[in-house]
Amino acid sequence: MLPLFKYHLRSIFIRWRSTVATILGLALVIAVFVLVQSLAVGIEKASANSGDPRNLLITRQGALAETTSVITREQFNIIRYLPGLAQDNAGQPLASADVLLIINLPRREATGNANVMLRGVAPAGRALRPQVTLVEGRWFEPGRREAVASRRLAGRFANLQVGQKFKTGGVELTVVGLFDAARSAFDSELWIDADEARSAFDRPDYSSVLVRPENEAAAARIKAALEAERRLKVKAVREVDYYKEQTRTAGPIRWLGNGLAVVMSIGAMFAAMNTLYASVGARTREIGTLRVLGFRRRSILLGFLLEGGLLAGFGGALGCVFALPMHGYSTGTLGWETFSEIVFDFQITPILAAQAVAFAIVVGLLGSFLPALRAARLPVIASLKSV
Amino acid sequence: MPVAAPIVQVRELTKVFRQGEINVTALHRINLEIAAGEFLTLMGPSGSGKSTLLHIIAGIDRPTSGDCIVQERNIGALNESELADWRNQNVGFVFQTFNLIPVLSAFENVELPLLLTQLSARDRRRQVTTALELVGLSDRMKHLPRQLSGGQEQRVAIARALVTDPQLIVADEPTGNLDSHSAADVLDILRRLSRDARKTVIMVTHDPKAAAYGTRSIHLEKGELTN
Incomplete structure (x- = not known):
C-alpha cells in the first residue's frame, strides 16, 4: 500500500x-x-434467458433466423418421428412446429406503428417453453382466431389487452390472455395456434421445429441424423446456442x-x-x-x-x-x-x-x-x- | 573550533546558478568542517549563500564543483533516489515556515519519515510518541496544524526531524516566523539536542540572539566565508 x-x-x-x-x-x-x-x-x-439447454431448434440450412427459415409439413413429419425424442404424457413426441410472422401494429398512445413478432405454436410448444406462463386470461384455443400477448408487449402496443381485438393482414384476432416470459425473447412476441396462423395468413409451411430429445446422447444422434439426411436440408442447433447467436x-x-x-x-x-x-x-x-x-x-x-x-x-x-x-x-x-x-x-x-x-x-x-x-x-x- | 571528529567536510565547494544568460556564483570555494555534536549557526545577509550551503550539506541541492562529505559519504556522488534515501536516514529538517502537511495530524506529520522505513506500526507509534514528548506536545498528537500555534507547529516540525534519530539536523531560520517566547523554546530544544543528545545542528539565522544558542557561528558574504 x-x-x-x-x-x-x-x-x-x-x-x-x-x-x-x-x-x-x-x-x-x-x-x-x-x-x-x-x-x-x-x-x-x-x-x-430464452433457450432451454435440452431443446434442439431445427431450421432450414442457410437460414440465419427462424423468420427466414421454411420447414415443410413433410419435413416436420419426418422430424417429429425421429427416434430419441422425449414424449409428453399422452405419448406424443415433444416437437413443436412454429410459424413466425412479422406483423405491423400501432403503438399505444398513437405514437406510430412497429413490427411485432407473431409466433404460431403447436400445443407442445408451450410445454417446451416452461418459462412462458399465463398471467391473465386463458390460452388460445386451436381453430379460433385468438391470440395471447406478452404482458410487456401489451404495455407497449395498442389493443393487446385481454378482450381487445386487433387486425393484421385482413385477419382479426382477439386477445384472450397475457403471458410472462421471464424476461426472455418471448416477451417480444404474440402467440397464436400454429395451424391457425398457417390458415389465417395463408402459409403452407412452418418456420422452425423445436424438439426435446430424451437425453444428451439422443440429441447428438438426432443432430447427426438430420445433418446426414441431405434431402431434408435442415440444421439443428441447441436452442440456447441459437438465442446466443441472436444477440x-x-x-x-x-x-x-x-x-x-x-x-x-x-x-x-x-x-x-x-x-x-x-x-x-x-x-x-x-x-x-x-x-x-x-x-x-x-x-x-x-x-x-x-x-x-x-x-x-x-x-x-x-x-x-x-x-x-x-x-x-x-x-x-x-x-x-x-x-x-x-x-x-x-x-x-x-x-x-x-x-x-x-x-x-x-x-x-x-x-x-x-x-x-x-x-x-x-x-x-x-x-x-x-x- | 571543532570539538570532535568532523561529521561534515566541505572542500572547495562552489555553487553557480544560471539565471537566464548570467551565471551567479552563490558559493565560492567554501572549505568547512563541522564536528559531531556541534551546534553551528550560519549567518550572513540575504543572498550570501547560507541557505544554499545548508541545502547542499543536507543533500537537497548539489554543488557545481567541490565535495561535500557527510558521515564519510560524498553526497554529491549519489543519484536522486540514493540521495532521497540518504536524507530520510541521516538528516532531520526544520523549516522557517514549518512545512507541516495541513491534512495530517501532528502525529501523522511526525510519522511521515518513518513510513519509508521497515518499522512496524507499533514501533512507529512508539517513536512518534517519544519524539512528540521530547518537544512537549504529547497532548497535541491528534491536532491538525491549523489547530496549533506557530510555536507548537515548529515543535512538531522538530519532532518530525528527530523521529528517525538522524545524526544531522538542519534548520533554515526556524525562528523567523515565531514570537520571541516561542523562538526561545525552539532554540532551547535545538540546543538540548546538540548538548544532550549529541546531534549535530546546523542553523541558518539572521538573528544574533538566535545565533548565541550555537556553539560556533560562521558568516558568509557574497558566497564566501568571512571568518
Whole structure:
C-alpha cells in the first residue's frame, strides 16, 4: 500500500469545489456509459434467458433466423418421428412446429406503428417453453382466431389487452390472455395456434421445429441424423446456442455506448487533469517537503495517480448510482435479425458496474498522469520556496 | 573550533546558478568542517549563500564543483533516489515556515519519515510518541496544524526531524516566523539536542540572539566565508 495513502485521500477533498465538479462530470459520463451498456446487457440477457439447454431448434440450412427459415409439413413429419425424442404424457413426441410472422401494429398512445413478432405454436410448444406462463386470461384455443400477448408487449402496443381485438393482414384476432416470459425473447412476441396462423395468413409451411430429445446422447444422434439426411436440408442447433447467436442487435448498442463514453470521457479526462494540475499547483510546497523527507519521485507520481484514480473511482461509483433507478425499466428497440420490436429491460449487473468503475478509474489515471508527472519532477528547492 | 571528529567536510565547494544568460556564483570555494555534536549557526545577509550551503550539506541541492562529505559519504556522488534515501536516514529538517502537511495530524506529520522505513506500526507509534514528548506536545498528537500555534507547529516540525534519530539536523531560520517566547523554546530544544543528545545542528539565522544558542557561528558574504 502507498505510504502516503492517507495524505492523498484527504487531499482530494481539500479543494472540494473542483473535486465535486470533477466527480460529477465523471459520474455523468459513467451514467451514460452504464445506461447504454445496460441496454446491450438487457438484450443479451433476454436472449440468454430464452433457450432451454435440452431443446434442439431445427431450421432450414442457410437460414440465419427462424423468420427466414421454411420447414415443410413433410419435413416436420419426418422430424417429429425421429427416434430419441422425449414424449409428453399422452405419448406424443415433444416437437413443436412454429410459424413466425412479422406483423405491423400501432403503438399505444398513437405514437406510430412497429413490427411485432407473431409466433404460431403447436400445443407442445408451450410445454417446451416452461418459462412462458399465463398471467391473465386463458390460452388460445386451436381453430379460433385468438391470440395471447406478452404482458410487456401489451404495455407497449395498442389493443393487446385481454378482450381487445386487433387486425393484421385482413385477419382479426382477439386477445384472450397475457403471458410472462421471464424476461426472455418471448416477451417480444404474440402467440397464436400454429395451424391457425398457417390458415389465417395463408402459409403452407412452418418456420422452425423445436424438439426435446430424451437425453444428451439422443440429441447428438438426432443432430447427426438430420445433418446426414441431405434431402431434408435442415440444421439443428441447441436452442440456447441459437438465442446466443441472436444477440447481434446488442452489438451496435455496445459500440454506441463505447463511442459515447470515449468521446465524453475525453472531457472528463481534461476535468480530472485540470483539478489535479490545480491541486499540484496549490500543494507545491507540500510536495517539496515530502521530497526533502525522503519520498522519491516515484512515490509522488504514484500518489497523484492514486488521487486521480480515487477521484474517478468516486465519480464512477456515483455514475452507477445515478443510472441505478433505470435498472429493470422495460423498453424496446428494433431487432436486426427480425426487424421487429424486441422488448427488454435495462440491466445494470454487478459486472457492468465494475466495468464502469474500472473505466472511470482508467479515465482518472490518464487525466492525472501529466499533473502527477509534473508533481514528481518539481525541483525540490523551488518547491520549498513556493508560497 | 571543532570539538570532535568532523561529521561534515566541505572542500572547495562552489555553487553557480544560471539565471537566464548570467551565471551567479552563490558559493565560492567554501572549505568547512563541522564536528559531531556541534551546534553551528550560519549567518550572513540575504543572498550570501547560507541557505544554499545548508541545502547542499543536507543533500537537497548539489554543488557545481567541490565535495561535500557527510558521515564519510560524498553526497554529491549519489543519484536522486540514493540521495532521497540518504536524507530520510541521516538528516532531520526544520523549516522557517514549518512545512507541516495541513491534512495530517501532528502525529501523522511526525510519522511521515518513518513510513519509508521497515518499522512496524507499533514501533512507529512508539517513536512518534517519544519524539512528540521530547518537544512537549504529547497532548497535541491528534491536532491538525491549523489547530496549533506557530510555536507548537515548529515543535512538531522538530519532532518530525528527530523521529528517525538522524545524526544531522538542519534548520533554515526556524525562528523567523515565531514570537520571541516561542523562538526561545525552539532554540532551547535545538540546543538540548546538540548538548544532550549529541546531534549535530546546523542553523541558518539572521538573528544574533538566535545565533548565541550555537556553539560556533560562521558568516558568509557574497558566497564566501568571512571568518
